[in-house]
Amino acid sequence: MTGPTLRVDTTSPVPPYEQIRAQAAALIVTGQLAEGERLPTVRQLAADLGLSPGTVARAYRELEAAELIRTRRGAGTRVAALPSGPKRxxxxxxxxxxxxxxxxxxxxxxxxxxxxxxxxxxxxxx
Structure with a gap:
């Protein structure tokens, strides 16, 4: 991820995993993160944000469930193609x-x- 960075406000009532998920989702759907762009590893993003890897992993799982990212062993985590039809x-x-x-x-x-x-x-x- 070479573009915009993610930030977490630890004083916010919004849980950190949700802040990561919401920011990443917004960057993806607005095109600021392009299809195929590689995201940091869970460990790297956790270290960058000062969070536990489990927190970042949960955000990534939710982004995968929303079909916004895909993770492949050996290829890392990348931005998925946005669906062209009506969104569920x-x-x-x-x-x-x-x-x-x-x-x-x-x-x-x-x-x-x-x-x-x-x-x-x-x-x-x-």
């Missing part, structure tokens, strides 16, 4: 992401109304 939405994953976002926003002091306004604006101007 996992309701449980969407709920989890929403809860994490809402918790983080509330921890910043945002009101529910401000959070909803920010989400609406983000959806209107991606």
């Amino acid at each position: 939405v996992d309701p449980a994953q969407l709920t989890s992401l929403t809860r994490d976002f809402a918790s983080a926003a509330l921890a910043l002091g945002a009101t529910p109304e401000a959070i909803l306004t920010a989400v609406r604006e983000a959806l209107e101007k991606p």
Whole structure:
């Protein structure tokens, strides 16, 4: 991974594995990480971020389950091709992401109304 770097805020209420998963997923779906680009090994990313390898491994497992990355022995972990058809939405994953976002926003002091306004604006101007 030569492009953007991942960051983890250990003071955030969002678990570190979810921060890694969400940031990596965003980089992949926006094209900032291209298909076939190699990601750091679990151990390397864990060392870079000061986390346990298990935390990074969990993020990678979730990215694989979402078919955003693929890991092959000897070839490492690489960005997968994005599906060209309509994307499946996992309701449980969407709920989890929403809860994490809402918790983080509330921890910043945002009101529910401000959070909803920010989400609406983000959806209107991606």
